[in-house]
Amino acid sequence: MLDWESIFATRSSRMKASEIRELLKLLDRPDIISFAGGIPDPELFPNDAFREAYAEIFGGPSVGAALQYSISEGYRPLREWLAGQMAALGIPASVDNIFITSGSQQGLDYLGKLFLSPKDTALVTWPTYLGALQAFNAYEPSYDQLNPAGNRTPAAYAQAAAEAGGRVKFAYLSADFANPTGETVGRAGRERVLELAEELDIAIIEDAAYQSLRYDGEAIPPILALEIARKGDINSTRTIYCGSFSKTLAPGLRVGWICAAEPVIRKLVLMKQAADLHSSTINQMAIATVAERGFEEQVAKIHKAYRQRRDAMLSALEKYMPAGVTWTKPEGGMFIWVTLPKGSDGAELLAKSIQTAKVAFVPGRAFFADGSGENTLRLSFSCANDRMIDEGIRRLGDLVRGEVAQAA
Incomplete structure (x- = not known):
């Protein structure tokens, strides 16, 4: 068997699979509420x-x-x-x-x-x-x-x-x-x-x-x-x-x-x-x-939809997340960044969430060049309706609350 690794360029060792691209596969699972993919809603395409x-x-x-x-x-x-x-x-x-x-x-x-x-x-x-x-x-x-x-x-x-x-x-x-x-x-x-x-x-x-x-x-x-x-x-x-x-x-x-x-x-x-x-x-x-x-008409259409979804997610986070959890309040875009209490691990939380809460998100560590950020995660609101947002954040909040209580 040819040893491909021995002839690949050294730079190839720095090529890693995208956690986000892998998580996008979960969008095809009807039992998963996904806040993972930072993708636009196809229902809004012109x-x-x-x-x-x-x-x-x-x-x-x-x-x-x-x-x-x-x-x-x-x-x-x-x-x-x-x-x-x-x-x-x-x-x-x-x-x-x-x-x-x-x-x-x-x-x-x-x-x-x-x-x-x-x-x-x-x-x-x-x-x-x-x-x-x-x-x-x-x-x-x-x-x-x-x-x-x-x-x-x-x-x-x-x-x-x-x-x-x-x-x-x-x-x-x-x-x-x-x-x-x-x-x-x-x-x-x-x-x-x-x-x-x-x-x-x-x-x-x-x-x-x-x-x-x-x-x-x-x-x-x-x-x-x-x-x-x-x-x-x-x-x-x-x-x-x-x-x-x-x-x-x-x-x-x-x-x-x-x-x-x-x-x-x-x-x-x-x-x-x-x-x-x-x-x-x-x-x-x-x-x-x-x-x-x-173009301007299209932008106005997506503004209306995404603004409502952002507001729904911010409201749900306020309602369901336990004390000690913080998040950003963006003026635009597609994302909310959540910081969990020290000692939490977003990757471990995701594994449990997929199995129990049936909610997907992106662990924050992938976004840090030095591999830090273990206690952070990214939520995307662009492809979820109000019902999905409220239910998904409720489930995630319950899971986080249990993890925090267990660590205390």
């Missing part, structure tokens, strides 16, 4: 709009272009529409600053490949998006904790990176309704990240997958917008904005984008040419058509 868009493509003169090879940068009308959206966020950009990816996950993989040499340091929040850690892990980095509210000095970060055998290359964060916590970084925190990046001379990767999903409060300018306000021109900035249609229109079409300075975009285009040539042209065309005709 199905009719996409049906019409694809019919028009196949019935019109552009079908040949839709099915043909295309440019690596992406479908130009879609990039033009996105440039307009960026301008509305305070980010004046041209089509040359927009690059289409096969979902924002591909963007994170490309950026890891672009910046990270083995032993270089990536600054990430504690906790952070699991998919980002998976994307970056292949390039063998070290991780250090990014705390936008903290006062750690740039010199301390640089010294720690040097001791790890490399240098700091970028700071990665989701500033709006982050996966997994649902928390938002305030304007002052965003400004501090910018100042840290300037001192360290590093890039900032701004993951804006949930930026459109604000239900309460006032919008805060993206980090890239704040930097442009300082410097006057996107091509003078170090912030790389990663967007996605997965949470607003449809995740299965795998269309995301990056907005950044032209030197970064040019490098990403070369990567795209070597990897998959270009993202699906027909899907980009359909996304462009649907977005142009009804």
Whole structure:
């Protein structure tokens, strides 16, 4: 038998199965109430709009272009529409600053490949998006904790990176309704990240997958917008904005984008040419058509549904969780982050929950680069109705109460 492990690249040892992807299999079990998958509700997809868009493509003169090879940068009308959206966020950009990816996950993989040499340091929040850690892990980095509210000095970060055998290359964060916590970084925190990046001379990767999903409060300018306000021109900035249609229109079409300075975009285009040539042209065309005709209407529809579900889950947590359990109160997004009493273990709780309470969630440890966070868990409200939320949180609260009492 061939010993595959002996010939795999060393980086393959850092590739781990996604706990979330494995938990998604539970969605097919009718006896399980799942708060695990951070996925949009398919009942809210604009199905009719996409049906019409694809019919028009196949019935019109552009079908040949839709099915043909295309440019690596992406479908130009879609990039033009996105440039307009960026301008509305305070980010004046041209089509040359927009690059289409096969979902924002591909963007994170490309950026890891672009910046990270083995032993270089990536600054990430504690906790952070699991998919980002998976994307970056292949390039063998070290991780250090990014705390936008903290006062750690740039010199301390640089010294720690040097001791790890490399240098700091970028700071990665989701500033709006982050996966997994649902928390938002305030304007002052965003400004501090910018100042840290300037001192360290590093890039900032701004993951804006949930930026459109604000239900309460006032919008805060993206980090890239704040930097442009300082410097006057996107091509003078170090912030790389990663967007996605997965949470607003449809995740299965795998269309995301990056907005950044032209030197970064040019490098990403070369990567795209070597990897998959270009993202699906027909899907980009359909996304462009649907977005142009009804993006704001679609966003308003999902806001109404998700706001109600978030409120239902917050109310249920307040009603059923025992003393000593705390949780975030997000202004948008899809997630609530729960912190259990010290000594609790989210993974052990999940195993018991699946067997007894029949409720699924994601243990928090998976979101920490250092493997901490044992007493945390992530709940998603995006695909559950009010009845499921109330019953599921009641069951989970009973289970947690029993575990706390047993540990006392």
